[in-house]
Amino acid sequence: MRILHTADWHIGKRLAGQSLLDDQAFALDQIVSYIKNNSVDVVVIAGDIYDRVNPSQGAMNLVNTYLKRINLDLKVPIVMISGNHDGKVFLDGNSEWFKATQLYVNTDLSKCYEKLTIGITNFYLLPYIEVTEARVFYKDKSITTFEAAYERILEDIKNEMNHDETNVLVGHLFVKHAKESESEEKMSVGLVEEVSQSLFTDFDYTLLGHLHHPFAITHDTIHYSGSPLKYSFDEAKQPKGFKVIDISANTHEFIPLEGKHEVIEYHGSYKSVVEDKVDVGPRDAYYKFVLTDMESATEPMATLKKLYPNTLVLSRQMDVADYDMNTIDVSEQSDTEIFESFIKKFKDRKPTEFENETFNQTMKEVIHETN
Amino acid sequence: MRILHTADWHIGKRLAGQSLLDDQAFALDQIVSYIKNNSVDVVVIAGDIYDRVNPSQGAMNLVNTYLKRINLDLKVPIVMISGNHDGKVFLDGNSEWFKATQLYVNTDLSKCYEKLTIGITNFYLLPYIEVTEARVFYKDKSITTFEAAYERILEDIKNEMNHDETNVLVGHLFVKHAKESESEEKMSVGLVEEVSQSLFTDFDYTLLGHLHHPFAITHDTIHYSGSPLKYSFDEAKQPKGFKVIDISANTHEFIPLEGKHEVIEYHGSYKSVVEDKVDVGPRDAYYKFVLTDMESATEPMATLKKLYPNTLVLSRQMDVADYDMNTIDVSEQSDTEIFESFIKKFKDRKPTEFENETFNQTMKEVIHETN
Numbered sequence: 001m002r003i004l005h006t007a008d009w010h011i012g013k014r015l016a017g018q019s020l021l022d023d024q025a026f027a028l029d030q031i032v033s034y035i036k037n038n039s040v041d042v043v044v045i046a047g048d049i050y051d052r053v054n055p056s057q058g059a060m061n062l063v064n065t066y067l068k069r070i071n072l073d074l075k076v077p078i079v080m081i082s083g084n085h086d087g088k089v090f091l092d093g094n095s096e097w098f099k100a101t102q103l104y105v106n107t108d109l110s111k112c113y114e115k116l117t118i119g120i121t122n123f124y125l126l127p128y129i130e131v132t133e134a135r136v137f138y139k140d141k142s143i144t145t146f147e148a149a150y151e152r153i154l155e156d157i158k159n160e161m162n163h164d165e166t167n168v169l170v171g172h173l174f175v176k177h178a179k180e181s182e183s184e185e186k187m188s189v190g191l192v193e194e195v196s197q198s199l200f201t202d203f204d205y206t207l208l209g210h211l212h213h214p215f216a217i218t219h220d221t222i223h224y225s226g227s228p229l230k231y232s233f234d235e236a237k238q239p240k241g242f243k244v245i246d247i248s249a250n251t252h253e254f255i256p257l258e259g260k261h262e263v264i265e266y267h268g269s270y271k272s273v274v275e276d277k278v279d280v281g282p283r284d285a286y287y288k289f290v291l292t293d294m295e296s297a298t299e300p301m302a303t304l305k306k307l308y309p310n311t312l313v314l315s316r317q318m319d320v321a322d323y324d325m326n327t328i329d330v331s332e333q334s335d336t337e338i339f340e341s342f343i344k345k346f347k348d349r350k351p352t353e354f355e356n357e358t359f360n361q362t363m364k365e366v367i368h369e370t371n
Numbered sequence: 372m373r374i375l376h377t378a379d380w381h382i383g384k385r386l387a388g389q390s391l392l393d394d395q396a397f398a399l400d401q402i403v404s405y406i407k408n409n410s411v412d413v414v415v416i417a418g419d420i421y422d423r424v425n426p427s428q429g430a431m432n433l434v435n436t437y438l439k440r441i442n443l444d445l446k447v448p449i450v451m452i453s454g455n456h457d458g459k460v461f462l463d464g465n466s467e468w469f470k471a472t473q474l475y476v477n478t479d480l481s482k483c484y485e486k487l488t489i490g491i492t493n494f495y496l497l498p499y500i501e502v503t504e505a506r507v508f509y510k511d512k513s514i515t516t517f518e519a520a521y522e523r524i525l526e527d528i529k530n531e532m533n534h535d536e537t538n539v540l541v542g543h544l545f546v547k548h549a550k551e552s553e554s555e556e557k558m559s560v561g562l563v564e565e566v567s568q569s570l571f572t573d574f575d576y577t578l579l580g581h582l583h584h585p586f587a588i589t590h591d592t593i594h595y596s597g598s599p600l601k602y603s604f605d606e607a608k609q610p611k612g613f614k615v616i617d618i619s620a621n622t623h624e625f626i627p628l629e630g631k632h633e634v635i636e637y638h639g640s641y642k643s644v645v646e647d648k649v650d651v652g653p654r655d656a657y658y659k660f661v662l663t664d665m666e667s668a669t670e671p672m673a674t675l676k677k678l679y680p681n682t683l684v685l686s687r688q689m690d691v692a693d694y695d696m697n698t699i700d701v702s703e704q705s706d707t708e709i710f711e712s713f714i715k716k717f718k719d720r721k722p723t724e725f726e727n728e729t730f731n732q733t734m735k736e737v738i739h740e741t742n
Contacts, residue, residue: 054425057460064464072467089428093435094465096443101468 001119001247002039003168006031007046007209008227010085012059015231015263015286016312021058026260027228028066031242034255035074040244042118043070046209046225047083047128047172055090067103077102077118081127083172083209109137112153113160121166121247124157124203128172128210146173150195158202166247169203172210175217197222205245213238214254223252230263233288233313261286261310267317270294274303288313335363372490372618373410374539377402378417378580379598381456383430386602386634386657387683392429397631398599399437402613405626406445411615413489414447417580417596418454418499418543426461438474448473448489452498454543454580459498480508484528492537492618495528495574499543499581517544521566529573537618540574543581546588568593576616584609585625594623601634604659604684632657632681638688641665645674659684706734 011024035043050059071078080103082091088107092098095105104116106125116123134149135141143149150173161167176194197219200206206222212235214226225243230236241256262285270291272278280287287308294300294316304311333341339359343351351359382395406414420434442449451474453462459478463469466476475487477496487494505520506512514520521544532538547565568590571577577593583606585597596614601607612627633656641662643649651658658679665671665687675682704712710730714722722730 054428057425057458060460060464064460068467087428089431089435093431094468096439097465097468097472097474100471103468 001041001121001166003121003205003207003245003247004031004035004040004043004242005046005207005223005225005245006043006228006242007172007207007225008048008083008212008231009045009063010048010051010227010231011063012055013051013231016233016288018286018310018312020229020231021062023229023260025062025065027240027257028062030257031228032066032069032074034242035070035076038244040076042077042079042121044123044168044170044207045078045080046170046207047081048085048209049080049083049091050086052085053087053090055087060090071098071101071103075101077104079104079116079118079123079125079170081105081125081170081172081209082107084128086128109133109153113157115161121168122161124161124167124169126153126157126169126171126173129153146193146195150199154199154202161202163202166204167202168205168207168247169200170207173208174210175200175206175208175222177217204247207243207245214241214243215239220252228257229259233263233265236263236265236288264288265290268292270297270300274300274307276307280308283308284310287311288315290315290317292317336360372412372492372537374492374576374578374616374618375402375406375411375414375613376417376578376594376596376616377414377599377613378543378578378596379419379454379583379602380416380434381419381422381598381602382434383426384422384602387604387659389657389681389683391600391602392433394600394631396433396436398611398628399433401628402599403437403440403445405613406441406447409615411447413492414441414449415494415539415541415578416449416451417541417578418452419456419580420451420454420462421457423456424458424461426458431461442469442472442474446472448475450475450487450489450494450496450541452476452496452541452543452580453478455499457499480504480524483524484531486532490618492539492575493532495532495538495540497524497528497540497542497544500524517564517566521570525570525573532573534573537575538573539576539578539618540571541578544579545581546571546577546579546593548588575618578614578616585612585614586610591623599628600630604634604636607634607636607659635659636661639663641668641671645671645678647678651679654679655681658682659686661686661688663688707731 009024013020049063067078070076082088086107092105092107098105102118104125106112107127109127109129112124112126116125129149131143131146131149134152135143138152140152143152173195174193176196200222204221208222208224211224212227212231214224216224223243223245226238226240228242229240230238239254239256240259241254243252243254245252262282264281264285265288266280267290268278268280270293273280273289273291285308287310289304289311291314297303301311301314304314340351343349343355380395384391405411421430438449441447453459457478463476463478469476473489475496477483478498480498480500483495483497487496500520502514502517502520505523506514509523511523514523544566545564547567571593575592579593579595582595583598583602585595587595594614594616597609597611599613600611601609610625610627611630612625614623614625616623633653635652635656636659637651638661639649639651641664644651644660644662656679658681660675660682662685668674672682672685675685711722714720714726
């Protein structure tokens with residue numbers, strides 16, 4: 001029993017204004033090829049099939065085309081749920097007709113308890129939910145966080161499920177990263193959207209969508225497939241692909257997908273780029289350029305596009321040659337000292353009384369809130 | 372073999388800003404009741420299921436709900452085509468899945484030749500087409516009118532069809548009104564969209580959508596079903612419903628539908644309406660008021676809505692008590708005399724030289740163009 005796990009197709013999404021429909025088709029073609037040439041018993045699409053609640057005709061055409069290839073031509077069952085980007089009716093308006101060919105869509109919280117058995121595996125299809133949805137559904141005002149909402153939902157599913165069988169949860173949510181909560185200093189106060197890994201221990205596998213990095217979490221039974229392509233320059237260095245879970249063999253592997261265009265964020269000198277003196281990447285890649293020495297450039301975007309026609313973003317980088325902030329060890333400084341050196345660096349003066357007061361007041365509030 | 376023929380649902384359409392989703396559900400409920408309580412072998416929906424190329428989620432929900440009731444719950448085959456208001460992918464994106472339960476959708480010109488047999492009847496599903504579509508499809512530059520386009524399409528269908536069987540064409544187009552072309556003086560130069568009745572003589576029945584009046588044409592074998600509800604104040608006095616064609620008995624009947632709200636255009640005196648002295652209709656009807664003596668009215672819309680909460684349009688009617696233009700027999704006047712009396716009436720003076728010149732020049736151009 002082999003499950004192909006994918007998610008976050010975001011069909012219709014643009015990269016800095018550039019339509020990605022051809023790129024998306026290029027990626028989905030590779031998924032279809034994989035299914036043709038390998039043993040796949042079911043395809044799981046864990047939400048965010050579309051990028052918008054009201055997708056365009058072009059986006060709907062693309063989704064329908066690939067669902068048909070997988071489900072009708074190759075006759076492989078599909079299991080899918082709605083993500084936070086999906087419009088429910090666009091995804092499951094015709095789900096009653098889909099069932100006849102084993103295309104199963106769930107967008108309803110109330111239906112996540114329905115056991116769907118394919119082969120030796122039971123699937124529970126948990127669509128993306130808002131906290132308020134769960135609060136209203138359970139008529140329980142104490143549900144004020146994602147953690148509380150999912151705890152309640154999963155408790156109910158676990159109570160109903162046969163723990164001797166193989167049970168797979170399909171979800172679209174943000175699981176807390178183990179490392180972050182254990183050893184690393186947290187960078188943010190913590191996202192209210194985050195849900196503990198411990199909630200999912202009773203499932204043989206938890207196949208997720210939402211985070212675009214396939215290794216956003218490294219866990220034997222909890223998996224993100226990641227998105228099939230790079231959807232922002234922040235994702236430029238992420239691997240892209242899908243996962244294959246073999247239930248019987250109890251193995252999982254990541255299958256990479258090739259991009260139709262590379263996505264590259266290049267930092268460097270404008271002159272060396274436009275004089276073609278540096279190797280920045282393939283001519284047809286999608287580029288974000290962050291460049292120095294652009295002061296005297298006229299029409300820099302047009303000039304760049306002559307060499308790199310898919311230049312999508314260009315921004316100017318300030319000269320940071322004398323920027324030595326990184327060498328200061330802030331762990332040995334007080335908050336006030338860090339603030340003072342910041343103002344010194346960028347304003348070349350001491351903070352004013354008002355600035356100091358505002359800073360201290362804000363710090364007090366932050367400390368109060370996080371405790 | 373009884374066919375229920377409906378069209379022009381225009382789900383999502385608004386009447387002067389008022390959502391009609393509830394009204395549309397009310398009408399469709401009656402169609403579902405009819406199907407439950409009478410013998411219906413197939414439902415034909417002849418285009419304009421939606422009102423917009425990109426329907427809202429609410430509109431899609433409504434359409435899906437009623438297609439499910441008819442096709443999945445009552446298990447009655449449905450045959451439908453796209454009209455000029457429909458987005459193709461919203462209508463037939465999932466048509467491959469629909470076929471399994473005899474829900475047949477066609478939005479493609481290239482597929483109108485495919486014979487679809489249900490019971491003793493062959494259906495040919497001809498979606499709404501643009502002239503340019505036909506020109507490109509046939510690679511024939513001589514196709515410059517709807518008439519030429521439909522002539523070509525129907526010739527091809529007729530060549531392929533078995534004339535000994537029962538053949539029904541489902542279309543979304545504007546058939547020329549027999550009376551107009553024979554006896555009546557044409558009011559307009561003729562719409563380029565119009566298509567001759569004679570093109571359809573080989574079909575046992577031609578079931579159409581596009582015109583909202585169920586008797587836009589009176590013909591034994593060519594039928595408009597009309598829209599299920601009133602979609603403008605111009606349609607206020609039109610009967611609304613659907614048709615039932617009995618193929619074996621060779622009969623057709625019109626089944627009226629009740630509106631959830633009446634649609635009324637009322638002309639009269641503002642004072643008598645707001646003083647509640649006249650019977651204008653039910654309190655909850657959708658109203659367009661065209662009223663006189665509104666000169667001293669303050670907040671007339673709010674005042675009207677207190678009595679008739681669904682007042683959607685209010686316009687002022689000029690006082691026409693002394694307007695005796697109708698008593699002049701213009702057929703005995705020259706164009707220049709008519710123009711002079713018009714200026715006299717509204718400006719109380721003779722036309723200026725410039726006005727006369729402009730009028731004469733324009734008339735010359737009109738006469739030149741119509742000859």
